[in-house]
Amino acid sequence: MLKTTDIKVKDMMSEPHKVRETLSIHEAIDLMRKEKIDFLSITDDKDVIRGVLTENDLLKIVRPESPSILGSATWIDHVKKERINAPIREIMHTKFASISPEESIQSAFKIMHANNYKMLHVVDEKHRLLGIIRIRDVFKRLAEQKE
Numbered sequence: 001m002l003k004t005t006d007i008k009v010k011d012m013m014s015e016p017h018k019v020r021e022t023l024s025i026h027e028a029i030d031l032m033r034k035e036k037i038d039f040l041s042i043t044d045d046k047d048v049i050r051g052v053l054t055e056n057d058l059l060k061i062v063r064p065e066s067p068s069i070l071g072s073a074t075w076i077d078h079v080k081k082e083r084i085n086a087p088i089r090e091i092m093h094t095k096f097a098s099i100s101p102e103e104s105i106q107s108a109f110k111i112m113h114a115n116n117y118k119m120l121h122v123v124d125e126k127h128r129l130l131g132i133i134r135i136r137d138v139f140k141r142l143a144e145q146k147e
Contacts, residue, residue: 015132020043119133
């Protein structure tokens with residue numbers, strides 16, 4: 001039986017959805033709805049990770065009574081009109097955790113637990129984004145290996 005200390009992050013990581021910080025809020029919401037994702041990784045032209053934009057970040061700019069904009073076909077009605085064309089750098093957050101692809105899944109779990117994160121960015125020594133590791137994807141893959 002494989003132990004989490006034996007499994008490397010690189011073996012469980014997946015492709016991130018990378019965008020630039022100049023992407024508008026409007027475009028980010030459209031992309032997230034189209035791809036059915038709840039966050040975007042923001043990188044520069046050298047793929048260095050600069051920030052993260054989550055559905056929760058977007059919810060901060062909608063009316064409080066609107067439970068979710070990504071599931072709504074009329075999401076634009078909920079966004080404050082003056083913000084819709086603003087770049088995502090205005091609302092993205094720059095506090096995030098990352099991990100090396102050579103680290104163990106156990107190390108990834110410890111970082112996620114300590115920071116209350118559901119995912120980590122996988123970066124190389126120059127902080128270039130290589131992938132992401134999501135806790136739910138790891139659990140799914142581990143469950144599939146048992147069968």
